[in-house]
Amino acid sequence: MKPISVVLLGLGTVGQGVYESLFSHQQKLQEVLGAPVEIAGILVKNKAKQRDVSRSILVTTDIDELLALPQIDVVFEAIVGIEPAYTYIRKFLTKGCHIITANKELLAHKGSELTKYAQEQRRYLTFEAAVAGGIPLLRTLIQLLQVNGIVKIEASLNGTSNYILSKMRKEQAKFQDVLVEAQALGYAEADPSNDILGTDSFYKLMVLSDLIYHQQPKWNDVEKTGITNVTVPHIQLGEKLGLRLKLLASLTSSHDGIHAEVKPVFVSSDHSLYHVEGVDNGIAIHTDLVGTIHLQGPGAGAKATASAMIEDLVYIRQIKDTIAQENVRASQHHVEPTADDLSTWVAVTEETVPEAFHKERLRQYQINLIKREKLNEMEGFLLQGREYDILLFLQSLKLGLLTIYPVSPTGLPPYEKTLTHTLAKSIIN
Ligand SMILES: NC(=O)c1ccc[n+]([C@@H]2O[C@H](COP(=O)([O-])OP(=O)(O)OC[C@H]3O[C@@H](n4cnc5c(N)ncnc54)[C@H](OP(=O)(O)O)[C@@H]3O)[C@@H](O)[C@H]2O)c1
Numbered sequence: 103m104k105p106i107s108v109v110l111l112g113l114g115t116v117g118q119g120v121y122e123s124l125f126s127h128q129q130k131l132q133e134v135l136g137a138p139v140e141i142a143g144i145l146v147k148n149k150a151k152q153r154d155v156s157r158s159i160l161v162t163t164d165i166d167e168l169l170a171l172p173q174i175d176v177v178f179e180a181i182v183g184i185e186p187a188y189t190y191i192r193k194f195l196t197k198g199c200h201i202i203t204a205n206k207e208l209l210a211h212k213g214s215e216l217t218k219y220a221q222e223q224r225r226y227l228t229f230e231a232a233v234a235g236g237i238p239l240l241r242t243l244i245q246l247l248q249v250n251g252i253v254k255i256e257a258s259l260n261g262t263s264n265y266i267l268s269k270m271r272k273e274q275a276k277f278q279d280v281l282v283e284a285q286a287l288g289y290a291e292a293d294p295s296n297d298i299l300g301t302d303s304f305y306k307l308m309v310l311s312d313l314i315y316h317q318q319p320k321w322n323d324v325e326k327t328g329i330t331n332v333t334v335p336h337i338q339l340g341e342k343l344g345l346r347l348k349l350l351a352s353l354t355s356s357h358d359g360i361h362a363e364v365k366p367v368f369v370s371s372d373h374s375l376y377h378v379e380g381v382d383n384g385i386a387i388h389t390d391l392v393g394t395i396h397l398q399g400p401g402a403g404a405k406a407t408a409s410a411m412i413e414d415l416v417y418i419r420q421i422k423d424t425i426a427q428e429n430v431r432a433s434q435h436h437v438e439p440t441a442d443d444l445s446t447w448v449a450v451t452e453e454t455v456p457e458a459f460h461k462e463r464l465r466q467y468q469i470n471l472i473k474r475e476k477l478n479e480m481e482g483f484l485l486q487g488r489e490y491d492i493l494l495f496l497q498s499l500k501l502g503l504l505t506i507y508p509v510s511p512t513g514l515p516p517y518e519k520t521l522t523h524t525l526a527k528s529i530i531n
Contacts, residue, residue, distance in 0.1 A: 105140040106419070108176045109168050111190055113146050113153060113161075115288075116180035116204050116231070119404030120411055121155070127412070135419050143168045145181070145190075165190055169197060176418065178411055179203040188212050195223045202414040204231035204407055207296075210305035213312050221468055221491070226421075228414040233306040234259060234383045236406025237399040238413070243313060243387065247466060248498065250389035252314050255353040256373075259306045261381035261401045262290045262297035263329050263349040267366075268379045271337045271346065277330065289381055299328035300364040303351040307362050311353055316465060319360040327365040340368045348375050374398070421494070458499050459483045467495040 108124075110117050124131070124139050132138050143160040145168055146153070155161055162168065165186070177194045179201060181187050187208045191201050201220065203209065209216075209232050220227035230240050234257070246252065258264050262284055269280045281298065284290035296302045304326050311318045329349055340347050345368035354361045369376050374396040378384030383401025388394050400406035464471055469487035485492055 103137040105138045106135060106175050106415075107140050107142045107171075107173050108178060108415075109143045109145070109171070109174050110141065110178045110180065111145045111168075111187070112180035112182075113144050113155070114180065114182075115404050116407045116411070117144070117178070119408035120178050120180065123405065123408040123412055131412070131416075134416055139415070142171050142174060147181075165193070169193055174199050176200045176202060176415055179205055180407075180411075181205070182207075184208050184211050188216070191216060191227070192219060195220050195225050195227070198223065198225065200226040200418050201228070202231075202411050202418070203227070203229050204411060205229075206232040206302070206305040206309055209312075210308035210318075213309055214316075217312075221488075224488075226418045228418060229309070230414050230417075231407045231410035233309050234385060234397070234399075235261075235401040235403065236409050237383060237385065237397050237401065238410070239385055239397060240313060241417070242395070242397065243310070244466070246387065246389060246392070246395070247314065248463060250391045251462075252387060252389055253355065254388040255307075255310060255314070255351075255385065256375065256388070257303075257307075257351045257383065257385040258348050258375050258378050259303045259351045259383055259385070259401065260297050260300075260349055261383060261403075262294060263300075263303075264378060264383070265289050265381045266298070267329060267332065267337070267347055267349065270332070270334055271341065274334050274338070276334065277332060297328075298330055300326045300349065300351075301328075303349060303364045304362075307351045307353055307364065311360055311362060314353070315355055315360050317360065319362045323361075325363040325365055329366055332366055343368075345370055346376050348378070350375065459485075464495065467491045467498075469495055 110120060113121060121141065121144070124141060128138065141156075141159050143162060144155065145165060146161060146163060149161070149163050153161065160167065160171075168174070174194070174197065177191070177199045179187055179191055180203070181190075182205070184207060187203070187205050188211075191203065191208075194201060195216075201216075206229075209229055213229070217227050230238065233239055243252065265284055266277065266280045269275055269283070270277060273280075275283075281290060281294060285292065285294065290297060296305075304324065307324075308318045308321075332347060337347050347366050348369055349364065350367040350369070351364045352362065374386050374394075375384045378398055381400070381402065382398055384396070384398040386394055386396050459471060459474070461471055464485070464487075467487065468491050469485050471483060472486050473484040474482065485495075487495075
């Protein structure tokens with residue numbers, strides 16, 4: 103089987119974690135992916151740094167050397183900040199690569215634009231590692247959003263701040279002393295400002311807002327207060343009242359829009375974040391149907407972040423295989439290919455689950471609902487979107503008896519007349 107060829111942008115904490123995990127989990131990955139993963143090249147900033155990297159792998163400071171490689175399937179992006187990461191990701195998408203990134207700052211600023219560009223290029227841009235590191239948060243949210251509305255997120259998303267607050271409480275230690283200790287242990291960076299001023303949590307919250315609500319609140323309206331002014335007496339006062347101080351990141355949707363804030367908040371012992379200690383992250387997801395779901399686990403670190411990024415690789419591979427199989431199945435039904443797959447019109451008939459075609463849900467797949475009406479006693483939905491996205495959406499419904507009909511891609515036709523052949527009688531089976 104042809105190897106899956108990947109490049110790493112960055113070989114710091116995260117990049118090194120991905121590098122090592124690709125080797126340590128080689129066998130397991132090959133079984134899951136059906137092909138070995140081959141690292142074709144690594145981009146770094148400082149070539150003089152000593153690195154423990156196989157000699158057969160190209161290590162370079164020149165992005166063009168990686169772009170010139172003949173075949174790259176997937177790019178792991180783990181460099182810091184917006185530029186040059188943004189430019190590099192666009193170049194690799196243009197080249198036809200899928201992107202897996204951990205870069206929340208870039209995503210908060212440019213996530214929707216890059217996602218749109220990736221969709222135009224028919225490539226995946228995934229970022230499970232960017233929010234709450236090793237916790238499978240984003241995929242859980244995507245799964246929940248299929249049926250649930252997400253009313254509110256309350257989260258402790260910054261391990262450094264949580265570590266400092268936990269340690270200050272347990273040892274009555276001063277903020278500055280714990281910060282120095284956290285830096286020595288590698289929990290806080292040399293420049294910890296993004297963590298302790300709430301900026302890191304803010305970026306993660308904006309990524310969540312994009313994912314859940316397809317928009318962000320105005321950044322100027324978001325309160326962002328870090329933990330730099332927290333003192334031991336503050337924390338002790340809370341303790342006496344049975345409360346613990348957490349750097350709480352919250353995101354709420356209401357009729358007057360999306361509201362987000364990051365600030366230290368006292369939580370009581372019946373709140374799930376009360377028990378999130380040390381460098382762990384915790385998230386409470388309040389939904390309108392299933393109720394509240396709590397997730398907790400390692401939010402950062404080489405292994406946790408690498409785990410999330412490599413799971414993204416498996417996801418991309420599996421979803422691509424599924425689409426390929428669906429396309430083969432569809433072609434076995436002697437389907438004429440659609441003329442313009444950037445604007446495929448498909449009439450879907452489905453009697454039992456009209457709620458599955460809810461606008462919000464369709465929007466997650468970049469699909470528009472153009473028309474809904476009865477077709478020969480059946481409920482009909484005329485959808486507009488790329489064939490690829492529509493297939494993804496239909497596949498997600500996991501319905502047994504769905505029938506879809508391709509319709510002329512050139513504008514809205516009188517589609518009753520075009521129902522001449524079935525794209526796939528049971529494409530979802
Ligand atoms: N650390 C975590 O636990 C964690 C968790 C989740 C997400 N993230 C995100 O993952 C990304 C990487 O974080 P990190 O902790 O691994 O950072 P890091 O340890 O500072 O590593 C950054 C890496 O990127 C390289 N680099 C930086 N600027 C570059 C440039 N202009 N051109 C080429 N290479 C460049 C550096 O090269 P040199 O080695 O030559 O200096 C280094 O290898 C960040 O966006 C971060 O927010 C980190």
